[in-house]
Amino acid sequence: MSEGIEPQAAVVVEDVSMVFNIANEQLNSLKEYMLKLVKRELFFKEFCALKNISLQVEKGDVFGIVGVNGSGKSTLLKIVAGVLEPTRGSCTVRGTIAPLIELGAGFDLELTARENIFLNGSLLGYSRLYIKEHFDEIVEFADLWEFLELPMKNYSSGMIARIAFAIATVIVPDVLIVDETLAVGDMFFQEKCEARINTLIQEYGTTVLFVSHDINQVERICERAVWIEKGHQQMLGTVDEVCEAYRMREKGAL
Amino acid sequence: MNNISERLKHDWFILANLVSKDFKLKYRRSILGVLWSVLNPFLMMVVLALVFSFIFRGDDASQPFPVYLILGTTLFNLMAVSTTAGANSIIEAAPLIKKIRINKLIFPLEKVLFELVNFALSLIAVAVVLIYFQVAPTLNLLFLPLLLLYVVIFSVGLSLLLSALAVFFRDIIYLWSVVITAWTYATPLFWPINALPEWLAAVMKFNPMYQFVTYFRSITMCGVPPKISDLLTATASGTPYVAIWQTPSLKANLICVGMALITLVVGFLVFKATQRRFILYV
Numbered sequence: 001m002s003e004g005i006e007p008q009a010a011v012v013v014e015d016v017s018m019v020f021n022i023a024n025e026q027l028n029s030l031k032e033y034m035l036k037l038v039k040r041e042l043f044f045k046e047f048c049a050l051k052n053i054s055l056q057v058e059k060g061d062v063f064g065i066v067g068v069n070g071s072g073k074s075t076l077l078k079i080v081a082g083v084l085e086p087t088r089g090s091c092t093v094r095g096t097i098a099p100l101i102e103l104g105a106g107f108d109l110e111l112t113a114r115e116n117i118f119l120n121g122s123l124l125g126y127s128r129l130y131i132k133e134h135f136d137e138i139v140e141f142a143d144l145w146e147f148l149e150l151p152m153k154n155y156s157s158g159m160i161a162r163i164a165f166a167i168a169t170v171i172v173p174d175v176l177i178v179d180e181t182l183a184v185g186d187m188f189f190q191e192k193c194e195a196r197i198n199t200l201i202q203e204y205g206t207t208v209l210f211v212s213h214d215i216n217q218v219e220r221i222c223e224r225a226v227w228i229e230k231g232h233q234q235m236l237g238t239v240d241e242v243c244e245a246y247r248m249r250e251k252g253a254l
Numbered sequence: 255m256n257n258i259s260e261r262l263k264h265d266w267f268i269l270a271n272l273v274s275k276d277f278k279l280k281y282r283r284s285i286l287g288v289l290w291s292v293l294n295p296f297l298m299m300v301v302l303a304l305v306f307s308f309i310f311r312g313d314d315a316s317q318p319f320p321v322y323l324i325l326g327t328t329l330f331n332l333m334a335v336s337t338t339a340g341a342n343s344i345i346e347a348a349p350l351i352k353k354i355r356i357n358k359l360i361f362p363l364e365k366v367l368f369e370l371v372n373f374a375l376s377l378i379a380v381a382v383v384l385i386y387f388q389v390a391p392t393l394n395l396l397f398l399p400l401l402l403l404y405v406v407i408f409s410v411g412l413s414l415l416l417s418a419l420a421v422f423f424r425d426i427i428y429l430w431s432v433v434i435t436a437w438t439y440a441t442p443l444f445w446p447i448n449a450l451p452e453w454l455a456a457v458m459k460f461n462p463m464y465q466f467v468t469y470f471r472s473i474t475m476c477g478v479p480p481k482i483s484d485l486l487t488a489t490a491s492g493t494p495y496v497a498i499w500q501t502p503s504l505k506a507n508l509i510c511v512g513m514a515l516i517t518l519v520v521g522f523l524v525f526k527a528t529q530r531r532f533i534l535y536v
Contacts (some may be wrong), residue, residue: 020534030425082355105353110279122271123354127265201271 009094010207011057011176012082018050018231024067049075050086051231057095057224059174060205064222064239066215066246072231073211077177095174098124103164109153113144113163119183120167122169134170141192142166144166169196175207176200192230219243265357268366272364277371290333291375295331299324299383304330306444310481317435318387326467333409333463334434336369337343340419341430348536362413366406372401394501396448401469406515414451415520418528421527422536441467462513475499 050072067073078084079091081099106123107116117138128181139145142162152160169176178197183203200206212218218225218239225242227234227251235242281287303320343361351358384391420426441463447455457466476499 018341029425083351083353084533099354108275108279111281115278116273119271119275122264122268123350123356127264128267204326226384 006009008059009056010061011055011063011094011209012078013053013055013080014090014092016050016053016076016079016086016091017048018072018225019087019099020047020049032119041080043068049231050079050228051233052089053233054232055226055227055236057207057209060114060201060212061209061224062201062208062222064218064242065209065230066218066223066225066242067228067234069245071228073228076181076228077179077209077211080175081177089118091195093175095123096171097175097177098168098173099169099177103121103161103168107160107164113139113148113155114153117163117167120164122182124168124171126171129165132170138163138166138170141196143168151160157240165196166191169193169200172200172204175205175209175211213241215246238252259358265360266470268356269364269367272360273368273371275436276364276368288375291327291372292378294379295324295328295376296379296382297450299379300325300328302444318389320383321387321389321475322446322471323444324380324383325471325504326441326449326494327374328380328395329467329470330372330441330443330463331376331403332369332405334438336366336409337412338430338434339365339369339417340409341416343413344417344421344532345424345427345536351533351536358532359414359525362417362525365411367414370402370491371407380474387419389475391475393475394476397473397502399468401466401473401510404469404510404514405466405519411514411517411519411521414518414525418521418525418532421532423529437461437463443467459509462510462517465506465510465513469502469506472499472502472506476501 015245053076057073062234065073065076065184075084077099079086080093081097082091082093083099105118108119111119117135118128121154122128139148142159142165144159144163147155147159152163155163176197201208208221210222223238225239226236227242235245256311281290284290286293299320302323306323307319340362344351344358347358347361349357416426416430441461442449442458447458447468448462450458
């Protein structure tokens with residue numbers, strides 16, 4: 001517990017910057033690298049994906065992140081999820097986190113759904129016991145009882161998404177990260193997903209980080225929001241303020 | 255503290271899952287399945303024994319030759335295959351590393367453990383050969399777990415080093431396959447150590463695989479008489495024959511431990527220092 005952070009903050013992002021080194025050329029071979037090094041032609045272009053982002057998400061908040069494509073939203077999410085380490089600054093998350101950024105990480109399509117549930121579950125941080133206990137629940141939610149022993153390469157992409165979502169949300173996380181990737185599956189399943197997320201928010205007080213460039217969806221679901229523009233934190237505030245400003249800018253740009 | 259043990263327990267669970275995944279995938283859709291892990295080293299030994307029996311005439315130290323051969327090749331294979339797979343492990347795990355927070359040490363470690371399982375199966379083939387040539391087991395076999403620990407530590411160290419470097423330079427992978435081939439011939443697997451001139455034999459002591467392989471042969475062939483003729487003259491004259499393979503000494507153990515640990519430490523340090531940047535390059 002570091003000082004200066006309010007106890008109820010679930011996610012604290014402090015002055016985070018993310019700099020990528022983009023090599024002028026792709027140098028993946030030792031020979032090229034040595035040649036360039038000797039010739040002193042080894043230049044890197046710095047690309048700043050995020051610049052001095054600071055925000056705090058209170059426990060139980062539903063927090064939106066808006067911005068156009070390539071503005072750094074996904075980079076920020078990856079930092080919060082702990083996949084990327086920021087170049088500068090720090091990011092603290094209280095409690096368990098369920099990143100729905102990339103569903104089905106580590107699925108091996110040669111394996112059956114049953115085997116994949118255990119594999120993916122372990123990668124998401126569940127214990128063997130926990131997966132066993134909630135196995136029926138997962139299959140029930142994905143509605144895939146008949147295909148449980150089938151290799152997943154025979155599944156449709158919708159079916160894969162269903163099982164991935166079911167595994168990822170069977171746990172009640174303290175922080176849930178929802179990316180735009182949820183636009184998979186049929187209408188019926190999408191509703192089921194939204195219902196599940198709503199249950200998590202309302203009944204369990206889960207903190208949600210929600211990313212979308214669909215401004216209306218953000219307005220509908222979130223309470224507070226941040227607007228990121230080319231890696232800069234453009235605006236932070238209530239969802240109405242941010243969305244209004246964002247719309248103004250879009251109009252201005254058009 | 256509790257947190258750390260919890261995390262270790264969980265990493266172990268992931269490891270177990272990945273190993274079982276690799277195992278299931280390896281033999282899916284093959285009729286003989288797992289049996290191949292036994293058949294493969296056995297058939298390799300038969301081929302090599304046939305080839306090398308004609309080229310080199312085995313001498314005292316390498317009798318019975320097929321036993322000498324299979325012990326060397328199976329153990330060397332454990333290192334060769336696991337480090338080759340290990341070198342690829344981080345690049346292969348790129349989709350996972352990019353998506354979820356995970357202890358990256360798991361991937362090279364998993365490859366070595368998976369090969370250890372395969373090695374355990376190939377021991378069945380070794381046992382068959384030992385029985386056929388009537389090499390009686392001795393208490394020295396109790397050293398086997400210790401030897402495997404050395405080799406696993408050594409292979410993990412190499413895998414950590416190679417997998418980390420391979421992220422930045424893919425050349426490492428191609429280079430390594432050449433190194434392994436060279437190493438195979440530079441280690442007395444098919445030929446006896448006394449085929450070397452003295453100074454080369456001295457250099458050979460710095461080859462960790464030579465140390466491990468010799469250790470393996472020592473504990474398995476301990477007490478095997480060098481030559482039937484020697485045995486006969488020895489019993490006739492009443493003097494005991496001198497066995498070539500002897501219980502590994504403390505010194506031999508220390509050499510093995512030292513080589514394994516140094517490799518592990520180097521690999522671990524390189525891996526630790528670079529793992530933050532993996533995600534930017536895979």
